[in-house]
Amino acid sequence: MLETLSKYLSSTLERTLIAVKPDGVQRRLVGQIMQRFEQRGFKLVGLKMLQVSDDLLSQHYCELRTKPFYPRLLHYMTSGPVVAMVWEGHKVVQTSRTMVGHTNPAEAQAGTVRGDFSFHVSRNVVHASDSLEGAQREIQLWFQRKELLNWDCCDQTITGSCV
Numbered sequence: 001m002l003e004t005l006s007k008y009l010s011s012t013l014e015r016t017l018i019a020v021k022p023d024g025v026q027r028r029l030v031g032q033i034m035q036r037f038e039q040r041g042f043k044l045v046g047l048k049m050l051q052v053s054d055d056l057l058s059q060h061y062c063e064l065r066t067k068p069f070y071p072r073l074l075h076y077m078t079s080g081p082v083v084a085m086v087w088e089g090h091k092v093v094q095t096s097r098t099m100v101g102h103t104n105p106a107e108a109q110a111g112t113v114r115g116d117f118s119f120h121v122s123r124n125v126v127h128a129s130d131s132l133e134g135a136q137r138e139i140q141l142w143f144q145r146k147e148l149l150n151w152d153c154c155d156q157t158i159t160g161s162c163v
């Protein structure tokens, strides 16, 4: 039974890109945000701090290029370093969108990252990929393959008798 569940969960693994935006880093929220993903049971497989380039952002936010707020968004996202992460787990894309909350913090529920830590859409602390396809595209954009690590959890790999 346990083995069947574990096989099922590993066959439905997803990865998603989460980025703590410059305001989140400057407000020292990185640890609290990472803690939420760890305690939910997701696995960190990629992590780096970077000053994002205009080129990366224009690809990342290509769908928003024609929006009136786009120039302000670029300015915001380059106003300081970003902490980018790749988290892995069952339904991690959808679950992390729920954990992050509505784009506009005024509509984000309390208990979500945006609902707890932000009050304006132009300073909403964190990015989360919004679909499986989007996550795959964004992970390739932000991370090189060798920067993503596969590793085993000691609490999930013990099979035989314990020593």
Ligand SMILES: Nc1ccn([C@@H]2O[C@H](COP(=O)(O)OP(=O)(O)OP(=O)(O)O)[C@@H](O)[C@H]2O)c(=O)n1
Binding pocket: 064, 069, 072, 073, 102, 103, 104, 121, 122, 123, 124, 126, 127, 128, 129, 130
């Ligand atoms: N009127 C708006 C709309 C959006 N934004 C910024 O643009 C980002 C991207 O918008 P969108 O992709 O629509 O929101 P989300 O998917 O929730 O955010 P992200 O892609 O950053 O996860 C928002 O997070 C926010 O920082 C903004 O400043 N002003």
Ligand SMILES: Nc1ncnc2c1ncn2[C@@H]1O[C@H](COP(=O)(O)OP(=O)(O)O)[C@@H](O)[C@H]1O
Binding pocket: 064, 069, 073, 102, 103, 121, 122, 123, 124, 126, 127, 128, 130
């Ligand atoms: N009306 C807006 N005014 C200012 N910034 C916005 C607005 N809408 C979206 N943004 C910014 O653009 C980011 C990306 O937008 P979008 O991808 O639609 O939402 P999300 O970040 O929830 O995926 C948002 O997180 C937010 O920072």
Ligand SMILES: [Mg+2]
Binding pocket: 128, 130
């Ligand atoms: Mg988005």
